[in-house]
Amino acid sequence: MLSLEAANELIWKKFRELPLEHVEVDVWEAVDRIMAEDVLSPGNVPEFSRSMCDGYAVLADNTQTAGNETPVLLSFLGEVPPGEKANMEVKEGQCAYVSTGSMIPAGADAVIMVEQTKIQENNSVLLFKPVIAGERIILQGDDLKTGQVIIKQGEKLNPRHVAALVAAGIYRVKVFARPRFAIISTGDELVDIGQEPAVGQIRDSNSYALQAFITRAGGEVVRRVLVKDDGELYRKELENAVKCADMVLISGGCSVGIRDFTAQAINSLPGEGVFIQGVSIRPGRPLIVGECMGKPVFGLPGHPIAPVILFKIVVEKLWHRLTACEETDMITAVVDFDMRPSLFTHLLVQLEKREGFIRAKTAAPENPAQTGAISQAHGYIWIKDLEKGLSQGQIADVYVF
Numbered sequence: 001m002l003s004l005e006a007a008n009e010l011i012w013k014k015f016r017e018l019p020l021e022h023v024e025v026d027v028w029e030a031v032d033r034i035m036a037e038d039v040l041s042p043g044n045v046p047e048f049s050r051s052m053c054d055g056y057a058v059l060a061d062n063t064q065t066a067g068n069e070t071p072v073l074l075s076f077l078g079e080v081p082p083g084e085k086a087n088m089e090v091k092e093g094q095c096a097y098v099s100t101g102s103m104i105p106a107g108a109d110a111v112i113m114v115e116q117t118k119i120q121e122n123n124s125v126l127l128f129k130p131v132i133a134g135e136r137i138i139l140q141g142d143d144l145k146t147g148q149v150i151i152k153q154g155e156k157l158n159p160r161h162v163a164a165l166v167a168a169g170i171y172r173v174k175v176f177a178r179p180r181f182a183i184i185s186t187g188d189e190l191v192d193i194g195q196e197p198a199v200g201q202i203r204d205s206n207s208y209a210l211q212a213f214i215t216r217a218g219g220e221v222v223r224r225v226l227v228k229d230d231g232e233l234y235r236k237e238l239e240n241a242v243k244c245a246d247m248v249l250i251s252g253g254c255s256v257g258i259r260d261f262t263a264q265a266i267n268s269l270p271g272e273g274v275f276i277q278g279v280s281i282r283p284g285r286p287l288i289v290g291e292c293m294g295k296p297v298f299g300l301p302g303h304p305i306a307p308v309i310l311f312k313i314v315v316e317k318l319w320h321r322l323t324a325c326e327e328t329d330m331i332t333a334v335v336d337f338d339m340r341p342s343l344f345t346h347l348l349v350q351l352e353k354r355e356g357f358i359r360a361k362t363a364a365p366e367n368p369a370q371t372g373a374i375s376q377a378h379g380y381i382w383i384k385d386l387e388k389g390l391s392q393g394q395i396a397d398v399y400v401f
């Protein structure tokens, strides 16, 4: 059976040219969006040297002998109010009052804090401490230099980027348009929200879980339907979905039962049809991937942990590769349990900080059908070497949800 890596390579080969749109959005609205361009600072920030404190702009050389017993006397030139151009020049023996953020007047190369000075009546100021050149000055370009990269293509815009972008005068950025998803949930036993399940029925939780993960990944759901196990209905709904979305997710119907129509529906539409059926992972082994009318269609097995894990390791993976996004939320944790070798490749874990270390406890015993376990899990460990299992004390990467 195909490995996960091989399956992802096949998917990549097939869809690497999938057309992507860009949109321009306000910087502060672009949080978590993937950048479609590098953004460089168009100028120096600040554009002029500014004072870091309230005090006097001076020539550092003039202050070298200053001390409590030997204050230096400088003549007071005037004030540079914040927000105004400094139209004076500080010369030998002179000083000018500056507020925090004021422009440094020409000639001055340091600022002394007001607490280390005393104003005299005859328009002069006593200084009680020496300062060195550059002291308490934010130099031109100290914050951002012209051409400096603020954020790169493929990076997710984070609130931490916003101040620098706006300070550099960039208010709108180009990001990848949200990928449009259609979700088809399949199964005679399912009822939608708003309906009480009768005996033998369950609620369609997979659609909503997928919608939430899509939203987190920066995508949008443009169509969501629940279909009964009927081959013709499947086909019709898949056609509608493919027409309105960039990617289609089908939940359920992937196994080999008499009511599993996913592969058949994908193969009934124009396009290459199914090119992956089954991957050597658990949960999610009966994964189906196909191409209909140029669009990727993912058949995600119905047991609730499977669609969640597969969304992260296959669907979001494709979206990240298309946008050159390298971000994965991953942390290192100490494994806090022993797990004998099994068929499980992706194991939900709960994280807990104890004795200074982040520890991972298993959140789902070997049962892929637990929504409660998903809700308790902070992420999952990918067990690449099934022969080894996991042992207590081992260090593992945890992919965080």
Ligand SMILES: Nc1nc2c(c(=O)[nH]1)N[C@H]1C(S)=C(S)[C@@H](COP(=O)(O)OP(=O)(O)OC[C@H]3O[C@@H](n4cnc5c(N)ncnc54)[C@H](O)[C@@H]3O)O[C@H]1N2
Binding pocket: 185, 186, 187, 189, 190, 202, 203, 204, 205, 206, 207, 251, 252, 253, 254, 255, 256, 260, 283, 284, 285, 286, 300, 301, 302, 303, 304, 306, 368, 369
């Ligand atoms: N004879 C075999 N049976 C099964 C195999 C197999 O290889 N041979 N594989 C098992 C594995 S592994 C999985 S995973 C499931 C995949 O099943 P399907 O994709 O066909 O999904 P369903 O049969 O429709 O549902 C499975 C399970 O999940 C529940 N479910 C389905 N949709 C939802 C939903 N939207 N929300 C909540 N729960 C859902 C459904 O009620 C079933 O209990 O097949 C195994 N069987």
Ligand code: MOO
Binding pocket: 281, 282, 283, 284, 285, 286, 301, 303, 306, 368
């Ligand atoms: O692969 Mo299934 O997803 O074990 O439960």
